[in-house]
Amino acid sequence: MKRALLVIDVQEEYFSGALPVTYPANSFSNILAAVDAANEHRVPVILIRHEATQPGATAFARNSRGWTIWEELLAKDHLRIVDKNMPGSFTGTGLEEILRNLGVDTLVICGYMTQMCCDTTARQAVHLGFAVEFLSDATGTLTVENGAGKIAAGDLHRAILITQAMRFSRVITTEEWILRLAGRE
Numbered sequence: 001m002k003r004a005l006l007v008i009d010v011q012e013e014y015f016s017g018a019l020p021v022t023y024p025a026n027s028f029s030n031i032l033a034a035v036d037a038a039n040e041h042r043v044p045v046i047l048i049r050h051e052a053t054q055p056g057a058t059a060f061a062r063n064s065r066g067w068t069i070w071e072e073l074l075a076k077d078h079l080r081i082v083d084k085n086m087p088g089s090f091t092g093t094g095l096e097e098i099l100r101n102l103g104v105d106t107l108v109i110c111g112y113m114t115q116m117c118c119d120t121t122a123r124q125a126v127h128l129g130f131a132v133e134f135l136s137d138a139t140g141t142l143t144v145e146n147g148a149g150k151i152a153a154g155d156l157h158r159a160i161l162i163t164q165a166m167r168f169s170r171v172i173t174t175e176e177w178i179l180r181l182a183g184r185e
Contacts, residue, residue, distance in 0.1 A: 001131075002105050003038075003043045003044075003106045003108055003133070004045075004099055004102060005038040006107055006108065007031060007035060007073065007078070009050045009117050010047070010069060011069055011070065011112075012066050012067070013059050015028075015070060017065070018058075019113075021142055022143070023140060024157070027138055028140075030174040031111065032073065033138075034177065035073065037174075038181075039076065041181045041182070044104070045076070045078040047069055047074070051083055052085070053085045080098070084117075087117045087120040087121075088120040089121040099130070107125045107131070107132050109121060109125075109133070110174075118134070119160050119163075122134055122169050131170075132168060133170050134172070135172065135173070135174050136172065141157050141160075143156075
């Protein structure tokens with residue numbers, strides 16, 4: 001098994017912008033722990049950065065504060081940054097070619113938001129023939145309300161994890177994943 005860790009959209013927008021991630025509360029510290037473990041075990045780390053391309057978009061606009069990858073994460077070793085403008089990290093990015101050239105067959109998903117870019121990327125990965133490990137406590141979201149209704153962050157997060165575990169991913173905690181890397185699970 002050859003893994004790569006995808007760290008999806010850990011950008012300023014989710015910390016101090018209009019879309020603050022609130023659940024789970026420890027998601028960012030778990031993301032950092034996953035990156036540290038990946039680096040320790042020579043698992044390539046690829047940072048994914050979202051850019052809004054809609055006219056007049058303020059969240060995730062290129063070169064805005066919200067578009068910036070969180071500094072503490074950016075300071076850690078990573079192979080590269082892949083920019084995207086759709087929820088799926090494979091759409092129009094060249095990510096699949098990068099992973100195939102590395103010989104990767106298993107993707108580890110962490111980052112933001114659970115129900116949007118993490119979920120979409122995991123589904124795309126399965127469709128492309130990759131195995132997926134979805135880090136349940138190193139992904140995160142917020143309460144969502146729109147014309148279809150309202151759902152609390154915790155409920156939304158759990159619903160996506162349950163759906164991922166039905167068909168797409170092996171859903172595990174960051175601690176379980178780190179033990180796996182160390183060969184202790």
